[in-house]
Amino acid sequence: MARRAGVSLATASRVLNGSSRTVGARLAERVHAAADELSYSPHGPAQAMARGHTMSIGMLAPDIADPYFTQLSAGATEAAGLRSMMLSVAVHHADAARELQQVRSFRAQRVRGLMIAGSRPAGEDPGPLLRALGELPAVVVGPPVGDLPVIGFANREGAADLARALLQVGYQRFVILAGPVEHTTSVERTEGFTAVLDDAAAPYVVQRAAFSRDGGHQAMVDALAAARGGATCVFAVTDMMALGAMTALHEHGVEAGRDVGVAGFNDLPVLADLRPGLSTVRLPLREAGQAAIEALLGGDLPAEPFRGEVVLRASTPGC
Amino acid sequence: MARRAGVSLATASRVLNGSSRTVGARLAERVHAAADELSYSPHGPAQAMARGHTMSIGMLAPDIADPYFTQLSAGATEAAGLRSMMLSVAVHHADAARELQQVRSFRAQRVRGLMIAGSRPAGEDPGPLLRALGELPAVVVGPPVGDLPVIGFANREGAADLARALLQVGYQRFVILAGPVEHTTSVERTEGFTAVLDDAAAPYVVQRAAFSRDGGHQAMVDALAAARGGATCVFAVTDMMALGAMTALHEHGVEAGRDVGVAGFNDLPVLADLRPGLSTVRLPLREAGQAAIEALLGGDLPAEPFRGEVVLRASTPGC
């Protein structure tokens, strides 16, 4: 034990960590000396056991390779680091059983709190999740889950703003590439968008597929096959879906921006160099990640959902 | 304590966890019942303390938002999950002091092992890092650090293969967009590439900048400004740099694929939908991440560095 520091024992604890108690300069000195001589390392689990909590925060995501979650986690990692905490990420690939298992695991680890990202089936019973959580503080980023504190996004408003902007530059007929029916985020964006179209009496069709790049590709292929009455603009509820859609269009010889407008949602930074530039709704993903951590660590929750901002680029030059 | 299970005590431990000892069915039953009734959760820190190690693995990366590291971490998270371990990621933004601090923190947490990603300055003294590591098992992914076990990539060979392929399709004069001089990975790729060019007596210039998307953009702008003798092909040592370069070219009215060839390195999946498709060297990043975890957990290290595979796409149609 590192307490061969020459003399003290509990004192070591006081100096090596952030104790409120104060220690004599000479002893403190000796302790530090001994500590690095022995290259002493604090044994976190022991501290955690004594103190009752660790210095880690958990994050649950369906897929960390998806830039949306990467951005969230980047913001969270950042915010955690500022408070000398660490972020532990578990990915469940939308497998509910696995997710539950991971929640239990996080709880067992005594993480300080849990950030739950990714929207889940609308009708899903939050019971099991809530129960697995027990006393563990949690905040969800995205659509609400039970009564858990939530960092939300103004999906309806963002999509509505986008629809208005698109109508304004002259698009008339739309195809909407949406996720599965039960997917809350997809639903909100779709509804926000179509509400505006309805008001403007602009025709549209909705094509559903998985909430991912491949889903976007698939949905676009299907829409193309259905040859749905010469839409002038495609709205994918996600940038990743828009990406897949653009490729699908290209494969069919139609160019985004030139032959048809294409818009997405999220404004993922990785896509900044895409050509044509993708019109979208910019969401402050990193900020949301930070906000989640802050809320978990006792700060308060943003009162309002994060609001997106429409960004029109070359993929929707107008017509 | 959850051991009001009715009767037993240490028995609870045996049933609730993976003990080698076996327990009577009736007691086991009672324990389980009591456990969920009390919604008992195992207290990881205590287990860790008693067992001597946690169920977490650490990962150190310069930037988790960079798809290269995201891929690595995705593979690692996957592999860790398979063994019911969790991956904790810390990002240091290439700040050595911060990195050291994080290593200490991981060590303090008693993670099972540490995966260190990202190449570091070639001349750097590995001493401090090695010292901070202490007994903590570590594997580096990328260029070696001291005598730490390493998961390597055949950068020289990959770049050489790419150079050969590019010469073959007819490119004659090159500009190479490289990272900083001290950056090992950049150096290896540059040297592998230029060795082949030298053999073929093909002229080239090297332009350096940061090892990132923005660096690629900058380097391309600089190269364009220097108007270096009408290169026919650009090789960026990284896909992200190539991405920035393509945008820079575009801004100057020159189109990748049509006016000049552009190639990168890594084959990041997010760029799959880029147009023109980016020629590159595909590296098995996820596999590397998995391999790192396996090595850490007692499996053995791949004997050979991972070898890349040249993928030619529309960004280098040849000439």
Next chain:
DNA sequence: CTGTTAGCGCTTTCAT
């Protein structure tokens, strides 16, 4: 197969 008994390394009253 089951119960007892020491610790694991640290923090924290409580004395001094």
Next chain:
DNA sequence: ATGAAAGCGCTAACAG
């Protein structure tokens, strides 16, 4: 200002 001692919750010998 410092030291002594009592746990934190769990595991792992070691008896029965």
